[in-house]
Amino acid sequence: MNLRFACVAAAIVLMGTSSAQLDSQYVLQRYALAIDTVPVPKAMAFTYTVSQAGPNNIEQRHVMYRSGSDVRDETLAVDGVSLQKKIVRFSKRDDRYAIATLAPRTAAYQLLFIKTLRDGRHVDYVYEATSLLHTSASAASIDRVSIDGSTYLPRVLYFTTSAEGAKGTGRIEYAAFGKYWMPVIAEIDAKVNGKPARERIVWSDYSFFDSLPASTFQPPKPLPVATLPPI
Numbered sequence: 001m002n003l004r005f006a007c008v009a010a011a012i013v014l015m016g017t018s019s020a021q022l023d024s025q026y027v028l029q030r031y032a033l034a035i036d037t038v039p040v041p042k043a044m045a046f047t048y049t050v051s052q053a054g055p056n057n058i059e060q061r062h063v064m065y066r067s068g069s070d071v072r073d074e075t076l077a078v079d080g081v082s083l084q085k086k087i088v089r090f091s092k093r094d095d096r097y098a099i100a101t102l103a104p105r106t107a108a109y110q111l112l113f114i115k116t117l118r119d120g121r122h123v124d125y126v127y128e129a130t131s132l133l134h135t136s137a138s139a140a141s142i143d144r145v146s147i148d149g150s151t152y153l154p155r156v157l158y159f160t161t162s163a164e165g166a167k168g169t170g171r172i173e174y175a176a177f178g179k180y181w182m183p184v185i186a187e188i189d190a191k192v193n194g195k196p197a198r199e200r201i202v203w204s205d206y207s208f209f210d211s212l213p214a215s216t217f218q219p220p221k222p223l224p225v226a227t228l229p230p231i
Contacts, residue, residue, distance in 0.1 A: 021116055021123060022125075022149070027113075027152065028111060028127075031147050031153070031154075032105070033152070034152040035099070035153070038100055038153060039179050040098070041066075042067065042208075042211060043065075043068075043209040043211050043212045044065075044066055044208045044209065045063065045064065045205075045209075045212075046064055047061065047063050047204050047205040048062050048202065048203045049061045049201070049202050050062070050199070050200070050201050051199070051200045051201075052197070052199045054190075054197025055192050055195055055197060059078070060077065060079075061075075061076045061077040062076060065212060065217070067211065067212050067216070069092045070092060070216075070217040072088065072089075073091070074086045074087070075088075075089075088219070090217055090219055097183045097186065099153060099181050099182075099183075103145070103154050104129045104131075104142040104145055108133050109132060109142065110129070110130045111127040111128070111145070112130070113125065114127060114128055122149060123149035124146045124147060124148055124149055124155055126146045127144065127146075127147065128143070128144055129141075129143055129144055129145055139162065140159055140160065141159060141161075142157055142158065143158045143159060143160055143169075144158040145158070146158075153174065153181045155174060156171055156172070156173050156174070157171065157172045158170070165192060165193045166190055166191065166193070166197075167190060167191060168188045168189055168197070169188065169190075170187050170188030170189065170190075172186045173185045173186075177208075180206075183201075184203055184204075185202055185203075186201040187200045
């Protein structure tokens with residue numbers, strides 16, 4: 001075998017192994033780094049729909065604006081009917097679906113490699129997650145995580161949740177939107193007071209900003225009340 005042929009053969013081997021399975025502990029090391037360094041949007045807007053079936057049936061479409069913990073949530077449609085006047089709510093709350101918030105960390109979870117999932121040349125790594133912390137009866141915990149083999153960020157989080165009179169299992173899927181890693185679908189199947197219930201949230205139309213005007217998160221001031229001059 002001459003040198004030129006050997007180099008070509010080596011290149012072919014490297015190309016063929018570029019999607020080879022990585023060591024599961026190496027993936028966890030890259031995962032821990034990715035979670036600590038994942039960019040967080042300064043401000044954003046997005047559309048989301050929420051559907052519930054069970055004791056309460058809900059079908060709504062919203063637009064939400066967020067800057068840190070400041071939230072403006074506009075309800076645009078209910079039960080498939082667009083509202084003539086949108087309902088606007090203002091609040092302060094952290095983003096409970098943020099990947100850096102929900103992703104299981106090795107300080108709080110034991111992650112045990114289970115299998116790989118292949119889609120063409122793309123590989124995801126699936127781990128069973130066991131909480132190392134004491135959790136109350138009313139809590140949510142991650143049971144399994146599927147780690148994206150390109151970004152090393154969680155593609156799917158599988159969870160169990162329980163509260164008074166309710167218990168269920170679900171999943172949250174994430175995807176890349178530019179440099180950000182955002183939720184796209186959340187689904188849960190549960191029983192509420194013994195009756196089956198389902199909930200599904202779908203996020204779309206993400207836009208990201210350096211900032212949003214402060215007025216975005218402030219309700220409009222009421223107009224002054226007109227008074228008649230004294231007689």
